[in-house]
């Protein structure tokens with residue numbers, strides 16, 4: 771796809787880091803699969819990856835995590851009863 775931010779280049783498969791923050795919780799995920807714009811560096815994670823990240827962040831926050839740096843791990847099967855989704859995460 772063409773980058774939506776700069777409209778200058780085709781995005782490429784790559785890895786990025788994502789920081790999710792809410793209140794006093796800040797979680798950093800490294801090696802998140804995404805499409806990266808070689809021109810401006812904008813990263814686009816697909817919906818499944820984003821949902822997965824939010825789920826992991828929610829689980830960690832519920833477990834009491836505050837400042838964590840983690841490697842992204844894909845969850846092959848979504849848990850049957852995910853923690854309540856909180857839509858207030860800021861990317």
Ligand SMILES: [Zn+2]
Nearest residue numbers: 773776807810
């Ligand atoms: Zn771009």
